[in-house]
Amino acid sequence: MDQKRKIRILVAKPGLDGHDRGARIIARAYRDAGFEVVYSGLHQTPEEIVQAAIQEDVDMIGLSSLAGAHMYLFPRVAELLKENGVDDIVICGGGIIPEEDIAKLKKAGIEAIFVPGSTLDDIVKWVKEHVKPRALSY
Amino acid sequence: MFNKKDLEGIAVARRRWQQIFKESVSKAPERLQRFSTVSDRPIQNVYTPLDMEDLDYSKDIGFPGQYPFTRGVQPTMYRGRLWTMRMFAGLGSARDTNKRFQLLVNEGQTGLSTAFDMPTLMGYDTDSPRSKGECGRCGVAIDTLKDMEILFDGLPIDRITTSMTINPPAPVLWAMYIATAEKRGISRSAIGGTIQNDMLKEFIAQKTLMCPPRPSMKLIIDTIEFGTKEVPGWNPVSISGYHIREAGSTAVQELAFTLADGIAYVEAALQRGLDVDSFGPRLSFFFNSHLDFFEEIAKFRAARRMWARIMKERFKAKDARSMWLRFHTQTAGCSLTAQQPYNNIIRTALEALAAVLGGTQSLHTNALDEVLGIPTEEAATIALRTQQIIAEESGVANTIDPLGGSFVIERLTRDMEEEAFEYIGKIDDMGGMVAAIERNYPQKEIADSAYRYQKQIDSGEKTVVGVNKYITEEGLPIETLEIQAELEEKQIQWTNQVKNSRDNKRVKATLEKLAEAAQGDDNLMYYIINAVKEYATLQEICDVFRDVFGVYRDPGVY
Numbered sequence: 253m254d255q256k257r258k259i260r261i262l263v264a265k266p267g268l269d270g271h272d273r274g275a276r277i278i279a280r281a282y283r284d285a286g287f288e289v290v291y292s293g294l295h296q297t298p299e300e301i302v303q304a305a306i307q308e309d310v311d312m313i314g315l316s317s318l319a320g321a322h323m324y325l326f327p328r329v330a331e332l333l334k335e336n337g338v339d340d341i342v343i344c345g346g347g348i349i350p351e352e353d354i355a356k357l358k359k360a361g362i363e364a365i366f367v368p369g370s371t372l373d374d375i376v377k378w379v380k381e382h383v384k385p386r387a388l389s390y
Numbered sequence: 391m392f393n394k395k396d397l398e399g400i401a402v403a404r405r406r407w408q409q410i411f412k413e414s415v416s417k418a419p420e421r422l423q424r425f426s427t428v429s430d431r432p433i434q435n436v437y438t439p440l441d442m443e444d445l446d447y448s449k450d451i452g453f454p455g456q457y458p459f460t461r462g463v464q465p466t467m468y469r470g471r472l473w474t475m476r477m478f479a480g481l482g483s484a485r486d487t488n489k490r491f492q493l494l495v496n497e498g499q500t501g502l503s504t505a506f507d508m509p510t511l512m513g514y515d516t517d518s519p520r521s522k523g524e525c526g527r528c529g530v531a532i533d534t535l536k537d538m539e540i541l542f543d544g545l546p547i548d549r550i551t552t553s554m555t556i557n558p559p560a561p562v563l564w565a566m567y568i569a570t571a572e573k574r575g576i577s578r579s580a581i582g583g584t585i586q587n588d589m590l591k592e593f594i595a596q597k598t599l600m601c602p603p604r605p606s607m608k609l610i611i612d613t614i615e616f617g618t619k620e621v622p623g624w625n626p627v628s629i630s631g632y633h634i635r636e637a638g639s640t641a642v643q644e645l646a647f648t649l650a651d652g653i654a655y656v657e658a659a660l661q662r663g664l665d666v667d668s669f670g671p672r673l674s675f676f677f678n679s680h681l682d683f684f685e686e687i688a689k690f691r692a693a694r695r696m697w698a699r700i701m702k703e704r705f706k707a708k709d710a711r712s713m714w715l716r717f718h719t720q721t722a723g724c725s726l727t728a729q730q731p732y733n734n735i736i737r738t739a740l741e742a743l744a745a746v747l748g749g750t751q752s753l754h755t756n757a758l759d760e761v762l763g764i765p766t767e768e769a770a771t772i773a774l775r776t777q778q779i780i781a782e783e784s785g786v787a788n789t790i791d792p793l794g795g796s797f798v799i800e801r802l803t804r805d806m807e808e809e810a811f812e813y814i815g816k817i818d819d820m821g822g823m824v825a826a827i828e829r830n831y832p833q834k835e836i837a838d839s840a841y842r843y844q845k846q847i848d849s850g851e852k853t854v855v856g857v858n859k860y861i862t863e864e865g866l867p868i869e870t871l872e873i874q875a876e877l878e879e880k881q882i883q884w885t886n887q888v889k890n891s892r893d894n895k896r897v898k899a900t901l902e903k904l905a906e907a908a909q910g911d912d913n914l915m916y917y918i919i920n921a922v923k924e925y926a927t928l929q930e931i932c933d934v935f936r937d938v939f940g941v942y943r944d945p946g947v948y
Contacts, residue, residue: 261947268508269526271598273638273724276837276948277844293946295512296599300613319508320763320873324523329613348728349761366759368728369857373850 257385260310263339264292264301266329269319274346278314281372287379298328305333315345315362322349322357330361338340342383346370400439401577406560411435428682428852430842431805431816437797438812442615447802450695451874452788459696460691460803462749463714474752475777476718480505480529481764484540487530487722491545492624493767497774501555501752502545505529507766511598513559525878528764529555531829533885535922538566539573542790547722552583553628553718553752558600560587561613562931565918567926568621582672583624584718587613590651590823594832596633597944600932601621605939606660611658618669627655627673628718629896634832635678636724638840641689642806644678646813647823647832649696653814654707666705670712670796679745680722681737683895688802689794690748693717696807707919719745720754726761730856734758739776746780749794753777764871885927892906892925900924908938 263279265272272294277292290308292301305313315326326345333341345357346366347362363382366375392400399899417857425433434441445451452458455465477499478489491502506529509521515533516525524529532538542552548572556563559792571581588604599604610627617626622838631648639647652673659669676692679686697715721741726734735758742755755773757765765773781787793799809822820826827833846852854857900921907917 268512268514268520268593268598270599270945272597273636273840277638277841277947280837280841281844291946292946295520295599300826319524321508321523321526348763349631370857372844384467 254304258286258288259292259312259379259383259385260288260308261312261314261379261383262290262292262301262302262305262308262310263316264296264329264386265294265316266296266298266301266318266325267317267321267323268295269317270294271318271362272316273346274318275314276318277372278316278346278375281376282379284348285376285379298325298332301329302332302336302338306336306338309386311386312342312379315343315348317345317349322347323353326357326362327360334361340386344378345373374388391442396751397440397443397748399528404438407436419715427641427685428680429642429685429839429842430846431641431685431802434546438799438905439797439798441801442804450804451794452801457702457710457713458695459714460695461794462575463694463716463751467749468746468781469790472500472781472787473750473777474551475499475747475774475781476501476752476754477501477774478503478720478754479770480507480869482526482530482873484530484532484537486526488541488545490767490770490892491541491764494770494774495545495550497771499774500863501553503754504541506554506556506557507531508598510928512757513600513894513935514929515927515929516878516885518929521948522554523878525881526873527859531877531881532563533568533881534888534929535566535569536884536888536925538563538570542567547574548580550945552581553586555584555586557586557589557592557596557598557607557668557689559928559932560585560610561915561918562922564613564626565622565915565922568919575842577622578621581621584625585613586630586676588651589678590654590827591630591648593827593835593942594634594651595637595639596630596648597923599942599944601935601939602942603827605750605935606942607654607824609935610655612898612913612915613663613670614659614663614669615654615664616913617672618664620915622672622679625672628674628676629655632678632720634836635722636642637836638843639836640839641680641831642809643680643798643813643835643839643940645689645693645806646810646817647836648675648677649693649700649810650817650823652697652825653700653704656701656726656824656837660705661874666701666707670705670707671702671709671714674751675717677717677719677745677750679719679741679748679750680918681725681741683744684798684802685806686741686744687697687748687804688719688799690719690745690750691791691794691803691809692851694749694812695803696810699720713881715788717746718752718754719748719750721745721756723756723760726756726758726855727854729760730859730862731762733856734761735772735776738773738924739780742776743780743784743786746786747791749791750854759870764873766869766871822943830945830947833945835947873937888925889927897921897924897926897930901926901930905934905938906929908934909948
């Protein structure tokens with residue numbers, strides 16, 4: 253078993269929203285924190301994101317949405333992972349997410365939501381505490 | 391601007407004063423180790439005539455309405471007519487947005503500005519699988535001409551101008567607006583307004599994407615040519631720095647990349663064989679107004695002077711109107727905070743004041759809740775009132791370019807011009823903006839700046855009140871507007887109804903003609919207008935572009 257395997261993260265932009273400043277900054281912060289990062293680029297469907305996550309063998313998917321479609325897109329990614337028999341990829345999300353949606357998203361399988369004002373350090377810390385390279389967890 | 395002898399005297403006094411300043415600092419240190427703008431530009435302790443040493447009043451500053459227009463494009467500026475208060479609005483269905491437009495016009499707004507939802511912005515219909523969950527969320531959903539007719543129903547579009555924030559499908563939405571006017575008996579030569587239609591900054595920053603850069607340029611030049619001939623009151627492109635700044639650029643990058651985009655459009659239009667003075671006066675601009683007050687005012691002044699010089703010296707424009715940089719401003723959405731949202735009113739007021747002192751032609755002030763969702767009516771009204779207070783109570787609109795001649799403002803204006811021209815030189819060397827975008831140059835420059843700024847906030851080097859300083863535990867609960875989920879289903883049903891009542895044979899024929907013309911050199915606007923008048927949907931038309939020109943995928947640079 254390779255003990256040195258780094259945490260692999262897919263940073264993804266679901267839907268048609270083009271606001272990618274946050275996603276790109278997060279991708280860079282993850283890279284600087286020593287994680288391996290795959291950035292999906294914009295305008296991905298939930299199907300494309302789940303396919304990429306499985307192909308790239310990631311440990312976590314970070315979703316970003318700033319145009320209001322998170323209540324459909326985020327849970328849909330969680331649902332598709334389950335349908336594909338994957339239960340060990342952590343999903344978190346961020347962007348403009350109203351307070352009242354956060355509990356619903358957590359119930360749908362999004363483990364953490366980072367709203368505007370979250371620091372890069374806090375987000376990286378959360379990942380280190382909650383995500384383990386999957387090969388090591390067996 | 392000062393004679394040599396005076397400057398020598400000031401230089402001596404300046405050195406002496408600097409000594410006194412140092413002594414004071416040695417007793418009580420300065421607040422910060424380093425003073426810099428929000429764009430990380432170092433700021434001196436004091437500015438003097440020495441900072442204007444190489445400026446020539448008549449050559450570089452001059453009078454309002456006179457070349458190089460540093461002090462404003464019109465001789466009377468706000469003493470003649472105030473800027474247009476143009477609040478960006480759009481939500482839900484065309485009917486919902488029409489209601490918001492009516493409210494804003496009744497409250498004294500003098501121009502309309504339309505926000506579309508994501509599917510519309512990307513050229514998809516509401517029933518596309520890619521649109522699921524997005525209908526009406528961040529703007530109004532437009533599938534066919536029918537929606538456009540409802541959107542402007544009862545509004546005096548022969549008297550007020552309309553701006554539409556739309557990019558890849560801009561020719562289609564413009565065609566729908568023209569068709570709406572003509573159906574109401576208003577000729578296309580009598581309407582006025584703006585389509586954003588600036589694809590270069592989409593590839594750089596905002597990322598509503600459809601076709602690759604080169605065919606996108608063809609569509610834009612089609613609209614410029616069509617506008618010049620048929621819709622003389624229309625601004626066919628709004629060359630935009632707003633989104634470049636929102637993506638995290640510095641003020642100079644916003645200035646440089648925006649004007650470089652402008653240069654690319656002018657070059658492409660000249661290649662089409664248009665005369666620079668036939669379309670130059672219709673090019674308009676759109677900037678961000680961020681929080682760093684003096685830097686922003688200087689940016690607007692530098693932009694005006696640079697564009698005048700570019701049009702006159704580089705493109706040999708003769709008509710002064712071609713040299714005018716007329717611009718719309720929006721206060722910086724990215725400067726607003728979800729925490730303590732009422733503070734956003736103050737931020738927006740400062741940014742709006744900078745835009746006015748910078749000489750903007752029109753202005754959108756963000757609502758305090760814009761960071762949380764689409765503004766409520768109350769929040770949108772406060773934002774409009776902010777402009778009215780600046781315009782009619784503060785007195786700042788009574789004299790033209792009131793900060794002209796300020797040592798700091800003139801120095802920043804000069805420095806930003808110089809630095810932005812350096813960037814433009816680099817982009818010219820790469821073969822122009824289209825080539826620079828193809829190698830991701832501006833995208834990478836902006837990503838670097840955005841990351842640096844975020845680090846400065848995280849470390850506390852830059853203050854964001856309520857976020858990294860003066861934090862209060864409990865935020866005030868504020869009411870936000872919710873978009874009903876049923877809207878999507880209703881919109882799909884409605885569009886199906888329109889599709890069932892149109893003449894599908896004629897729709898097909900107009901789309902085939904458009905596809906055929908897209909393979910050649912014809913101006914496509916005429917074909918698009920024919921298609922929308924038959925109620926072809928937005929996506930049916932955009933799919934023709936995607937088929938013929940190809941689809942552009944975001945390269946995902948970070």
